[in-house]
Amino acid sequence: MTEGPTGRRERKKAATRQAIADAALQLFLERGYDQVSIRDIAEAADVSTTTLFKHFTGKEALVFDQDQDRESDLIAAVRDRAAGQSILDALRQHVLSTWLPISTHPQRAQFTDLVDSTPALRGYAERMWTRHTDSLSTAIADELGVEHDDLSCAALARFVLEIPALTRSRRDRQAAVEAIFDILTHGWKPPGSPRTTGG
Structure with a gap:
């Protein structure tokens, strides 16, 4: 054919x-x-x-040439997740499988230096993920059957999209990504505080 x-x-x-x-x-x-x-x-x-x-x-777009498909991939991660998989677990898997390979690319150090030393690129990089907040929030809301302006859906979308910026400079990026998703899944606890059990 x-x-x-x-x-x-x-x-x-x-x-x-x-x-x-x-x-x-x-x-x-x-x-x-x-x-x-x-x-x-x-x-x-x-x-x-x-x-x-x-x-x-x-x-700026030339530096971040893979950004074009990011929005559709994020929405697909939510809408096309496996049966029984939670939205958070689907997003965790998506970030680990898409962002971590980029962060471990052989040219990553040079690329990071280029971005960090160029204000225009640094600002673009910070906006690049978070500009998809509305579309990701809408996809989450649709899956849950709630209004598109639901604050909890918008907050979750924004927190997830901040993960690349928050973990970019960490030595063990995978552990950092996992730690943030654990916070989103189980709730935030002050560092060093004992775990409490309901009574």
Whole structure:
């Protein structure tokens, strides 16, 4: 069975997008974010600036090229979870399986230095996950059969989406992610406080 025109077109589009993102990251790491222009990136990727802007909204988006699918993946983690799996466990699994591999990538140290040393990228990174709060909150509310403006659903969505920023600098990121989800699951206890049992 031969691949249709739409399939070929989408594959070519994805390859072009990846080539642009790879060229941008390489230039940013070599020269520094502020020393690289959109034109530099387009030339390195052998595309026009018009083509570049068809795939990316700006320089920040070029650094975080995997952000495009994050919202749909988050919603799918909630809506398509296994039978009997809680929403929190589904989100825990999603964060561990999607964010941790990024955080252990061989270029992660260089990438983190680039982001941390560039105010525009640092701000974008902090907003990147949390801007999906409304859509994730809505998905959680739908699963629970409550109103979309339910505060507990919005709070849970926001807390989950803060996890990458909260755990980014931790030595053992997996343990940190697990610890935060344990707090969300069992409630917060002051550090060092004895566990109490209901009577």
